[in-house]
Amino acid sequence: MGMQNRILVLAELQDGAIQGVTLEMLGKARELANGRQATVDVVVLGANVTEQARGLGAYGADTVWVAESPALADYDAQAYAIALMQVIGRVEPTLFLCAATSQGRDLSGLVAARLGVGVAADINQIKDLGHAWEVVRPIFGGNVLSTLQSTPERCLIATVSLRAFEKAAADAGRACAVEAVAVDAITTRTAIKAFAAEVASGRLNLGDAEVVVAGGRGVGSAEKFAIIDDLGRALGAAVGASRAVTDAGWRPTNEQIGQTGVTVKPKLYVAAGISGAVQHWVGMKDAGYVVAINTDPEAPIMKTADLALVGDLFKVIPELIREIEAARGASV
Amino acid sequence: MRVVISLKVVPDYEQVRMAQGATVLDVAQVPRVVYTFDELALEMALRIKDKNAGTELIVVSMSPDAAKVREVVKKALAMGADRAVIVEDAAFGDADSWAQAQVLKAVVEKLGEVSLLSYGIPGIQGEAFPLGVEVGHLLNWPVVSYASEMAVTGDTVAVVRHIEGGKQSVDVPMPAVVTIGKFQADPRLPTFKGIMGAKNKPLEVWSLADLAVTPDALGHSVRQTAVAPPSARGAGRKIEGDAVDVAKEAIASLRGRQFV
Numbered sequence: 001m002g003m004q005n006r007i008l009v010l011a012e013l014q015d016g017a018i019q020g021v022t023l024e025m026l027g028k029a030r031e032l033a034n035g036r037q038a039t040v041d042v043v044v045l046g047a048n049v050t051e052q053a054r055g056l057g058a059y060g061a062d063t064v065w066v067a068e069s070p071a072l073a074d075y076d077a078q079a080y081a082i083a084l085m086q087v088i089g090r091v092e093p094t095l096f097l098c099a100a101t102s103q104g105r106d107l108s109g110l111v112a113a114r115l116g117v118g119v120a121a122d123i124n125q126i127k128d129l130g131h132a133w134e135v136v137r138p139i140f141g142g143n144v145l146s147t148l149q150s151t152p153e154r155c156l157i158a159t160v161s162l163r164a165f166e167k168a169a170a171d172a173g174r175a176c177a178v179e180a181v182a183v184d185a186i187t188t189r190t191a192i193k194a195f196a197a198e199v200a201s202g203r204l205n206l207g208d209a210e211v212v213v214a215g216g217r218g219v220g221s222a223e224k225f226a227i228i229d230d231l232g233r234a235l236g237a238a239v240g241a242s243r244a245v246t247d248a249g250w251r252p253t254n255e256q257i258g259q260t261g262v263t264v265k266p267k268l269y270v271a272a273g274i275s276g277a278v279q280h281w282v283g284m285k286d287a288g289y290v291v292a293i294n295t296d297p298e299a300p301i302m303k304t305a306d307l308a309l310v311g312d313l314f315k316v317i318p319e320l321i322r323e324i325e326a327a328r329g330a331s332v
Numbered sequence: 333m334r335v336v337i338s339l340k341v342v343p344d345y346e347q348v349r350m351a352q353g354a355t356v357l358d359v360a361q362v363p364r365v366v367y368t369f370d371e372l373a374l375e376m377a378l379r380i381k382d383k384n385a386g387t388e389l390i391v392v393s394m395s396p397d398a399a400k401v402r403e404v405v406k407k408a409l410a411m412g413a414d415r416a417v418i419v420e421d422a423a424f425g426d427a428d429s430w431a432q433a434q435v436l437k438a439v440v441e442k443l444g445e446v447s448l449l450s451y452g453i454p455g456i457q458g459e460a461f462p463l464g465v466e467v468g469h470l471l472n473w474p475v476v477s478y479a480s481e482m483a484v485t486g487d488t489v490a491v492v493r494h495i496e497g498g499k500q501s502v503d504v505p506m507p508a509v510v511t512i513g514k515f516q517a518d519p520r521l522p523t524f525k526g527i528m529g530a531k532n533k534p535l536e537v538w539s540l541a542d543l544a545v546t547p548d549a550l551g552h553s554v555r556q557t558a559v560a561p562p563s564a565r566g567a568g569r570k571i572e573g574d575a576v577d578v579a580k581e582a583i584a585s586l587r588g589r590q591f592v
Binding site: 014015046074075076077078081101102103105107109110112113114116117118119120121134138139140141142143144145146147148151154155156184188189190191192193195196197207211235240243246253256259260261267268278289290291293297302304305306307308309310311312315316318319320322323324327328 | 359368453454465468474478490493495496498503505555562569570575582585586589
């Protein structure tokens with residue numbers, strides 16, 4: 001495959017809607033493209049996506065490639081890869097960005113395999129060196145930041161960490177070209193049977209939440225976990241739990257925050273009754289501000305929290321809620 | 333049914349630390365462990381073997397030095413795997429996933445009649461690139477990733493993928509590659525009987541020459557130019573005392589940051 005001075009972004013969709021991370025990648029792609037007179041191409045795959053795709057022009061896309069078909073309504077690795085490779089063949093990008101999500105990781109991997117290159121995963125910085133790209137990504141669970149440089153003659157494929165980059169600002173006057181991608185020949189060997197959505201009614205989505213409150217083993221029982229819900233309500237937070245809690249069956253597994261659960265990146269994270277074992281830490285270490293409540297001042301999480309409140313959560317949390325409500329009352 | 337599980341042995345990331353200001357990372361002395369998600373894939377495969385009589389489970393591991401992974405594959409044999417293959421070559425020291433994918437493809441082809449290849453989703457362990465779906469492409473097999481449940485019926489694998497937003501149920505015909513994500517289970521412990529039995533199970537060491545994969549094929553498309561520790565997230569402020577006072581101080585702090 002040749003290489004053109006073009007940056008390609010794979011739009012991330014969930015439930016047919018373009019996700020915020022797409023605008024984050026677009027913002028960075030536009031910035032890089034401006035620096036080297038390159039163009040920004042975006043590929044959108046799905047069933048009813050043309051209007052949304054067109055809207056990406058306002059966020060910096062020069063050309064949007066739309067692969068639209070009922071066959072692409074549900075994410076399927078093989079089917080999406082066929083459509084995507086058509087675009088890759090036409091665009092021949094020097095840089096290909098996907099979101100660091102299950103879809104993004106799959107598709108970047110499938111493209112990488114076809115191009116015979118590796119993938120730089122979970123990048124949170126990217127720089128144009130002129131002759132090559134330079135990216136930074138965390139390795140060893142975030143304990144090391146590794147800088148990579150691409151090979152000059154080869155496309156760099158990277159998956160981008162959520163919220164690593166700023167979203168592109170909208171410029172309503174900006175238009176883009178829309179190219180349709182042929183989808184007739186797309187077949188797949190996998191059969192999608194069902195999708196069970198997990199956003200519980202009335203609950204904020206943990207992965208996107210700006211404020212998260214989580215409870216751990218220290219809460220003691222399923223019934224007592226209500227106090228964590230109370231604090232969550234007071235702070236307008238999504239509520240999560242440590243693995244000990246979900247293993248005990250006090251909360252459903254989709255609320256587990258940690259290495260084998262959800263990764264959260266909120267501005268504020270409040271952990272009550274959680275010791276902070278590494279497997280949990282990995283799921284929330286990128287939180288902006290961490291508050292921990294624990295009777296044990298030596299618990300791992302208490303040593304790295306920005307604010308470590310030593311005390312019994314059953315005494316501290318009601319007081320926190322009282323203070324929050326007083327503060328709200330005062331500012332009304 | 334022949335099932336192959338690939339086990340990566342990686343430095344234990346929990347013990348990898350760089351001091352502030354350090355520019356060199358030496359993981360040679362860091363204890364090695366089996367990559368968590370590969371271990372979950374092994375447990376998932378053992379459960380499939382439990383439910384499907386006649387399943388042959390083969391574990392594969394790649395390393396620059398067979399001795400480094402021998403204990404790992406022996407433990408897998410003790411847990412219930414039937415056969416182990418170690419592929420040994422110095423090039424595995426810093427091969428990227430493209431290279432590992434090519435080797436795994438060659439192993440599957442040499443073993444022959446493999447119905448299912450499985451390992452963990454790409455991870456955080458410090459491999460130069462994540463080994464994910466690439467092998468499926470090389471084998472021209474369908475790939476299903478982020479499996480949290482898996483069941484085999486006839487020639488089909490029913491997979492539940494735990495992904496953003498919920499759980500997707502997918503059926504895929506074998507042979508297939510399935511990568512394991514949030515499988516919330518604890519890998520079984522080897523029994524005494526298992527450990528004794530493992531001594532008699534085949535454990536082979538292959539070279540790249542045995543696989544007809546040439547060292548030239550193990551290229552690199554990016555190179556690491558620097559390593560650094562993340563900026564220190566040191567201890568913050570501790571507040572203790574009466575719950576009322578603790579709460580007052582905490583909320584005052586959060587108000588200052590506009591969280592309340």
